[in-house]
Amino acid sequence: MPAQSTPAKLPGWEDFAAITDPFGIADSWRQSLQSWLTHPDQLGERYQQFATDWLAVNQQIWQRLCGITTGDAIPVIEHDERFHDPAWSTHPGFDALKEIYLLHTRALVDAIYASPGLDTKTAQRAAFWVKQWLDAVAPSNFFWTNPTAIDHALESNGESLRQGAANFARDLAAGDVLMVDPHAFTLGRDLATTPGEVVLRNELLELIQYTPTTPQVRSMPVLIVAPWINKFYILDLKPRNSLVRYLVSQGFTVFVTSWKNPGPEARDTGFEDYLIKGVLAAVDTAREITGAEQIHAVGYCLGGTTLTSLMAWFAADAATTPPIAHWTLFTTLTDFSDPGEIGVFLSEAAVGFIEQGMAGKGYLDGREMARSFRMLRPNSLIWHYVVHSYLYGEALPAFDVLFWNMDATRMRAAMHSWYLRELYLGNHLAQGALTIAGRRLDLGSIRQPLYAVGCEQDHIAPWKQTFRTCGLVGGPVRYVLATSGHILGIINPPVDPPKRRYWVGDASGCSDAEQWRASIAKVPGSWWEDWxxxxxxxCGEWRDAPAAAGSAGHPPLAAAPGCYVLEK
Structure with missing residues (x-):
């Protein structure tokens, strides 16, 4: 008998959704709506609460129209700058706009989070995308419903509108809503000015050794592994807030990785290459130049995840003394079970969509990643600049951190796909399920002392998730929780009087982040001094500072900040 052919499987709803809705926007909304429709009693209670709030808002509107001053029925959140203009409270029309907008916004978002029977991740995804739309239609984003914009236009005789139109044309040509003047700074002149030399260059990175500023230095060097998703000079901005310059001034020999901005030719470069040809090569170079048996290594964000992997890779070879004596992590995830708000972009369908976009180019454009991160804080990172640039006609600021933030880098296709699947989707590093260069990575086998830093308002690497590392590694851990966010919590130089605060204490083997914080007193100042x-x-005894950078085996190749950081 002839073989019977298997009928082709017709594409179903899931296949269609993966193509048309890879980020699960419509599907999460559908599930939220369905959950309420199947619980009519709770839906009725929700409508009853909304009607009560609506009556309170209407009462406030009529009182303001009659000149009666009352408190807001729906109060503005303290740090919501959209409604800081006094007109939002003193002018009855603008006050009504504000209250109606806030009423509907909060009612809708609260209803999504309270969807009966809906799992937390789906509710977070649905609320995230709804808030994107709600933030976009805020009355403060439109000229005729923004009292400050109208005042600026009247006071400037329309000049603010003319300049706003010019700013809009500028951003249209740039293909982005700019946050900072792209010509405000020059690397090597205004930013990344700490003197040093490139002492290693390969297809992945340049390694910079910085010039000592003290007559003596510690014998053990400090190697900083910067994240390849960004350019390294966030650690060397202006002299007053440069972490590199601060470390050098304290008597440390400092090396920093500067990753190459890849093109299509690097599409097949993987995580193992970054680990062995990148970080391990930098470790070996720092040891060879300084003559140190061991070094101190620091990893920031994704650089920290890579460093953690290398530490576990070393620990897998019990017969060899690791070349890293102790280590530091800045805002680093090693357990990706709850990656925070960025999780709304992560699913099997979403990663497949990203991979399709990288397939032709061989990389993910850094601007695409930057836009995703800006969407996590749309009011402060998108609409603030729309309003100030287009409605107020203001010039772009010259802010060093924003300049760095807009200086995006590309990510190699194979590397980025591996990272998303193995870590974010699979969480295989924390589970001990990764094998790299022939060795299985077990975080519990890492015994070297760790200094770990998380940031209280970090929306990229939530501090409670970074704290999980304390319970995963096998060595002693000193943990710091800094105030502020992913960047400013780390770029936190000592100032007088102290600008920020932090919690610090032993966290060896701890798993409960809140319990740890409750047992620690908050300290004023910068954690840099504690670190x-x-x-x-x-880091060893003091010895005379070297007269020159590099060595016979690794001679200086170029002055800092090097060549790779300049590539666009």
Whole structure:
């Protein structure tokens, strides 16, 4: 008998949704709506509460129209700058707009989070995309419903509108809503000015060794592994807030990785290449130049995840002394079970969509990643600049951190796909299920002392998730929780009077982040001082500073900040 052919499988709803809705926007909304329709009693209670709030808002509107001053029925959140203009409270029309907008916004978002029977991740995804739309239609984003914009236009005789139109044309040509003047700074002149030399260059990175500024230095060097998703000079901005310059001034020999901005030719470069040809090569170079048996290594964000993987890779070879004596992590995830708000972009369908976009180019454009991160804080990172640039006609600021933030880098296709699947989707590093270069990575086998830093308002690497590393590694851990966010919590130089605060204490083997914080007193000042004291205890004896950078095996190749950081 002839073989019977298997009928082709017809594409179903899931296949269609993966193509048309890879980020699960419509599907999450559908599930939220369905959950309410199947619970009519709770839906009725929700409508009853909305009707009560609507009556309170209407009462406020009529009172303001009659000149009666009352408190807001729906109060503005303290730090919501959209409604800071006094007109939003004193002018009855603008006050009504504000209250009606806030009423509907909060009612809709609260209803999504309270959807009966809906799992947390789906509710978060649905609320995230609804808030994107709600933030976009805020009355403050339109000229005729923004009292400040109208005042600016009248006071400037229309000049603010003319300049706003010019700013809009500028951003249209740039293909983005600009946050900072792209010509405000020059690397090597205004930013990344700490003197040093490139002492290693390969297809992945340049390694910069910085010039000592003290007559003596600690014998053990400090190697900083910057994230390849960004350019390294966030660690060396202006002299007043440069972490690199601060470390050098404290008597440490500092090396920093500067990753190459890849093109299509690097599409097949993978995580193992970054680990062995990148970070391990930098470790070996720092040891060879300084003559140190071991070094101190620092990893920031994704650079920290890579460093953690390397530490576990070393630990898998029990017969060899690791070349890293102790280590530091800045805002680093090693357990990706709850990656925070970025999780709304992560699913099997979404990663497949991203991979399709990378397939032709061989990389993910850094601007695409930057837009995703801006969407996590749309009011402060998108609509603020729309309003100030287009409605107020203001010039772009010259802000060093924003300049760095807009200086995006590309990500190699194979590397980025692996990272999303193995870590974000699979969480295989924390589970001990990764094998790299022939060795299985077990975080519990890492015994070297760790200094870990998380940031209280970090929306990219939530601090409670970074705290999980304390319970995963096998060595002693000193943990710091800094105030502020992913960047400003780390770029936190000592100032007088102290600008920020932090919690710090032993967290070895701890798994409960809130319990740890409750047992620790908040300290005023910069954690940089606590960290350098910790380093001084461990980084060896003092010795005369070297007269020149590099060595016979690794001669200087170029002055800092090097060549790779300049590539666009």
């Amino acid at each position: 350098t004291a910790w380093l001084h205890e461990r």
